[in-house]
Structure formats: C-alpha cells, structure tokens
Amino acid sequence: MDVSSKLQDVTNLFSPIKLKEIPHLNNLQPLPNPLDHNPYFHTIQHQGFYITLNDVVLSHSTRFAYRSAGPRNNVYFKPSDVRVAIVTCGGLCPGLNTVIRELVVGLWDLYDVRHIFGITAGYRGFYSTEPISLNPNIVRNWHNNGGTLLQTSRGGFDLSKIVDAIQTRGFNQVYIIGGDGTMRGAVKIFNEIQQRKLSVAVVGIPKTVDNDVGIIDRSFGFQTAVEMAQQAISAAHVEAESAVNGIGLVKLMGRSTGHIALHATLSSRDVDCCLIPELDFYLEGKGGLFEFLDQRLKENGHAVLVVAEGAGQDIIPRTDSQKEERDESGNPVFLDVGVWLKSELKKWWDRDHPGELFTVKYIDPTYMIRAVHANATDNLYCTLLAHSAIHGAMAGYTGFVVGPINGDYAYIPLEDVACANNPVNTKDHKWSWVRSVTNQPDFLRS
Numbered sequence: 185m186d187v188s189s190k191l192q193d194v195t196n197l198f199s200p201i202k203l204k205e206i207p208h209l210n211n212l213q214p215l216p217n218p219l220d221h222n223p224y225f226h227t228i229q230h231q232g233f234y235i236t237l238n239d240v241v242l243s244h245s246t247r248f249a250y251r252s253a254g255p256r257n258n259v260y261f262k263p264s265d266v267r268v269a270i271v272t273c274g275g276l277c278p279g280l281n282t283v284i285r286e287l288v289v290g291l292w293d294l295y296d297v298r299h300i301f302g303i304t305a306g307y308r309g310f311y312s313t314e315p316i317s318l319n320p321n322i323v324r325n326w327h328n329n330g331g332t333l334l335q336t337s338r339g340g341f342d343l344s345k346i347v348d349a350i351q352t353r354g355f356n357q358v359y360i361i362g363g364d365g366t367m368r369g370a371v372k373i374f375n376e377i378q379q380r381k382l383s384v385a386v387v388g389i390p391k392t393v394d395n396d397v398g399i400i401d402r403s404f405g406f407q408t409a410v411e412m413a414q415q416a417i418s419a420a421h422v423e424a425e426s427a428v429n430g431i432g433l434v435k436l437m438g439r440s441t442g443h444i445a446l447h448a449t450l451s452s453r454d455v456d457c458c459l460i461p462e463l464d465f466y467l468e469g470k471g472g473l474f475e476f477l478d479q480r481l482k483e484n485g486h487a488v489l490v491v492a493e494g495a496g497q498d499i500i501p502r503t504d505s506q507k508e509e510r511d512e513s514g515n516p517v518f519l520d521v522g523v524w525l526k527s528e529l530k531k532w533w534d535r536d537h538p539g540e541l542f543t544v545k546y547i548d549p550t551y552m553i554r555a556v557h558a559n560a561t562d563n564l565y566c567t568l569l570a571h572s573a574i575h576g577a578m579a580g581y582t583g584f585v586v587g588p589i590n591g592d593y594a595y596i597p598l599e600d601v602a603c604a605n606n607p608v609n610t611k612d613h614k615w616s617w618v619r620s621v622t623n624q625p626d627f628l629r630s
C-alpha cells in the first residue's frame with residue numbers, strides 16, 4: 185500500500201460520522217410520557233431512563249449513527265386516540281407471533297392503548313378483509329405458536345387501496361412486519377401517507393428467515409432456523425456414514441443469501457462442503473465439486489454436502505419459461521438445486537466408478553426450519569424489537585425500521601433498510617472459517 189492510500193485510510197477512519205435522522209410527526213403536540221405513571225415500568229427518580237437526542241448507535245458497516253431505540257420523555261400520541269394496525273407479510277419466520285403478541289401487550293400495558301387491530305393475510309388484508317380486534321387476552325399464548333396467527337401472503341400490494349383503508353379506518357400507527365419486499369412496499373405506503381399529509385406513524389419490523397436484510401445485526405427467527413437445520417444435517421451425516429461411498433445432501437432455505445447454510449455448516453461440523461448463492465461452483469474437471477467429493481470419499485468413505493436453495497441457479501439447465509417464473513411478489517422461482525445435484529452426482533459416479541457402490545441421500549427440510557415457534561433467544565429478540573417499535577411510534581417517529589446494530593437497538597430510515605441487502609461476505613474471516621472447517625476448495629477455474 186502506498187503512502188497516499190494509507191493516509192486515505194486513516195482519514196476515512198476519522199471522517200465525521202453523520203447521523204441518519206428519521207422523520208417525525210412534528211405537527212402533533214408533545215405530551216408527558218404515560219410511562220411516568222406506569223406502576224410497573226415506572227421511571228420515578230430514574231435519571232437517564234429516557235432516551236435523549238444525544239443517544240445514538242454507531243454502525244461500523246454503514247459508518248452512520250442512528251437514533252437509539254427506547255422510550256422518550258414525551259409522546260406525541262394521546263393513548264386514547266391511538267388506533268393501531270399490525271400486519272405480517274411475505275414468508276414465515278419463527279417469532280412472528282411473538283412480535284405480534286409483544287406489540288399488543290406492550291401497547292396495552294405500557295401506553296394504555298386500547299384500539300389495536302390485526303390485518304389478516306398480508307398487505308391485501310388492508311382492503312379485502314375486516315381487521316380483527318386484538319387485546320392481551322387474545323394474544324396471551326401466541327408466542328408458543330409457529331407461523332403467524334394473523335396469516336400472511338405474497339403479492340396483493342395495491343398502494344392506493346392500502347392507504348385508503350388506513351385513512352378510512354383511522355389507523356394512526358401502522359406496524360408492518362416483513363422482509364425486503366415488505367419494506368419496499370412500506371416505503372411506498374410511507375411516501376403516500378406523507379403525500380396525503382396524514383399523521384400516521386409507519387413502522388417496519390424486519391423479518392426474514394434468510395437473514396437477507398441489511399444494516400441490522402441479524403433478523404429474528406434466523407437462529408431458530410439454523411438450530412432446526414441441525415437435525416437435517418445430522419440425519420444426512422448418519423445416512424452417509426452408514427453407506428458405502430455415501431453422500432448426504434441437505435438443501436436449506438436461502439433465496440439470495442447463504443447465511444442459513446453457512447451458520448448451519450459452522451455449527452454442525454459434520455459438513456464437508458457448503459454451497460451458497462454468493463459463490464459460483466462447477467461440477468466437472470480439476471478443482472470442481474466432483475473431484476473434491478471423489479477425494480473426500482477416498483479419505484472418509486462418506487461426505488455431507490449442504491446447499492442453499494439459491495446456489496448453482498446459473499448452472500442448472502432451464503427452459504426460457506422457467507427463467508421467467510416469478511412468485512406473486514415478483515421473486516424468482518428457483519429450480520430445485522438438490523434434486524439436480526442428486527441426479528448429477530449419480531450420473532458422475534456411474535460414469536467414473538461403474539459397478540462401485542454409491543448412495544446419495546437427499547434431505548430437503550424446506551418449511552420445517554421456519555414453521556416453528558421461536559427459540560428463547562429469538563423470543564427475547566422479538567420482544568425487544570416490538571417494544572422498541574412501540575416506543576418509537578409513541579414518540580412520534582415515523583418511516584423507520586427498528587433493529588439491533590452491534591447489539592444496540594436503533595431506529596433506521598425505512599428507505600435505507602428497503603434498499604440494503606445482506607449477502608454473505610465471502611472475503612471475510614467467517615467464510616475462511618467455513619473453508620477451514622470443511623477444507624472445501626474455492627471452485628475458481630484456473
């Protein structure tokens with residue numbers, strides 16, 4: 185590195201960190217925070233309890249500061265005037281019901297909010313079904329259930345119908361729980377609400393089992409999914425080890441990111457090779473997957489292969505119509521990389537090792553890793569997310585997403601989260617760690 189680029193690096197290190205401000209419903213009047221008189225969550229003589237404008241969270245990755253999440257000195261909504269809508273959109277994720285439960289119980293117990301409604305079946309529910317009234321008694325045990333008891337769906341995003349419904353039903357706090365697609369929709373809803381000059385707080389709570397939402401540390405439910413994936417990997421290992429030249433092949437969720445596959449591989453230690461969408465691989469020839477597996481079978485007699493569902497999509501042959509296929513939200517529909525790999529592995533073995541015993545056991549746990557209730561860590565995370573969201577909305581903030589950054593909860597502009605993705609960084613030490621655990625090659629063609 186030359187002197188000037190070294191200087192540049194040092195300058196970058198000390199360059200002023202800018203604050204990412206989030207919109208505020210300034211036209212509303214400040215009121216004392218009802219938490220002052222809350223018998224349980226009370227704050228009397230607790231100096232420093234309330235978050236002030238000096239409290240920020242620094243992000244190393246974006247090099248921005250964000251407003252700290254938590255209760256403020258003032259609220260900008262009179263509790264009796266608050267009308268809440270809660271909606272869940274997109275695919276399932278462990279912890280959805282916990283977030284809903286904690287929103288309802290938190291709004292009710294902390295801020296005395298009594299008009300809380302669930303929008304059913306995703307964005308389309310705003311205009312196609314009646315909202316359901318929620319209270320702590322109804323949601324009491326929801327955290328013990330997988331999925332979302334409000335139901336969810338893909339597609340059905342009709343901006344004007346959604347905002348019309350928010351307006352006509354008088355909702356003034358809208359909590360939107362969803363992934364990258366949902367957040368892009370939430371930005372449009374927020375902009376339209378601003379355009380119509382409505383005093384409505386729009387709050388995003390990031391959800392995705394794939395962990396593909398950027399800026400935040402990780403998304404809720406992800407750790408539960410990694411834990412569930414262990415059962416599939418362990419079964420694949422047992423099957424592979426008990427066969428002559430046995431291969432256990434496990435496909436895990438991860439549309440555009442390989443976080444689940446990566447973390448499941450690292451925690452399992454039974455995995456010989458992990459394939460993710462962020463890294464190309466090839467099958468035949470020097471340095472290819474078959475050569476690697478051949479070697480591993482010679483050394484160990486078996487091998488376990490974990491593949492993220494979005495991996496290898498460029499090399500699986502497909503028809504033009506398959507290339508165009510999209511789900512209702514516009515996400516590409518993938519071909520089954522596991523089925524394809526299994527068939528290619530068999531062809532390879534029959535060709536190169538005719539007459540020798542060989543077994544591939546393919547395990548695809550699909551929805552089993554996400555259609556479960558959250559584990560303890562994710563449940564706690566969901567609670568903190570919900571409470572942080574409530575405090576932010578009551579404090580008059582809008583157009584924000586709540587999430588942890590370096591472990592501290594922050595309010596991040598909705599728009600920033602909607603356009604930030606979170607691919608696996610294959611240049612950092614975590615991926616090197618995967619390679620050192622599996623000893624797999626980089627699949628770089630020389």
Ligand SMILES: Nc1ncnc2c1ncn2[C@@H]1O[C@H](COP(=O)(O)OP(=O)(O)O)[C@@H](O)[C@H]1O
Nearest residue numbers: 274275338339341362363364365366368369513
């Ligand atoms: N660019 C977009 N603009 C508006 N709405 C969107 C956009 N992308 C997705 N949506 C809507 O967000 C919801 C969830 O999106 P989806 O991609 O299925 O799941 P996720 O939010 O979990 O990524 C769907 O109702 C979909 O129509």
Ligand SMILES: O=P(O)(O)OC[C@H]1O[C@](O)(COP(=O)(O)O)[C@@H](O)[C@@H]1O
Nearest residue numbers: 274275363391392393394437438439
């Ligand atoms: O529920 P569907 O429509 O079958 O979608 C399955 C997809 O959902 C995911 O769990 C991700 O969902 P989100 O984008 O909604 O977070 C992927 O891992 C998987 O490919």
Ligand SMILES: [Mg+2]
Nearest residue numbers: 363364365392
């Ligand atoms: Mg998504």
